[in-house]
Amino acid sequence: MIEAEAPVGPSPDGEAAFLNEQNSQEAASASLSVAAPVEVEEPAEALPKLDELVNRISAPTRALVDELFRARFVTVKRVPKSALKN
Numbered sequence: 001m002i003e004a005e006a007p008v009g010p011s012p013d014g015e016a017a018f019l020n021e022q023n024s025q026e027a028a029s030a031s032l033s034v035a036a037p038v039e040v041e042e043p044a045e046a047l048p049k050l051d052e053l054v055n056r057i058s059a060p061t062r063a064l065v066d067e068l069f070r071a072r073f074v075t076v077k078r079v080p081k082s083a084l085k086n
Contacts, residue, residue, distance in 0.1 A: 010018065054062070 009015075057065075
C-alpha cells in the first residue's frame with residue numbers, strides 16, 4: 001500500500017510574515033471603523049406607489065420578467081414520508 005505524503009505547509013518564516021501582515025491589516029481596519037458617524041439622509045419626497053413604478057416598465061419587458069421569474073407548477077407527485085426530512 002502506498003502512503004500519502006503529508007501536505008507541505010508554509011515555512012516558519014513565511015507563516016510569521018503572513019501573521020504579521022494579518023495583524024497589521026486588522027489594526028488598520030479597526031482604526032478605520034472608529035471613523036466619524038454616518039449621517040442618515042432624510043428622503044426629500046415621498047416614494048412613488050408600486051403600481052406607478054410597475055407601469056413605467058414596458059409591457060413586453062414585464063411579460064418577459066414574469067415568464068422568466070414566476071414559479072410554475074408543472075406536475076404534482078406523491079412523495080413518501082421517508083423521503084422527507086424529519
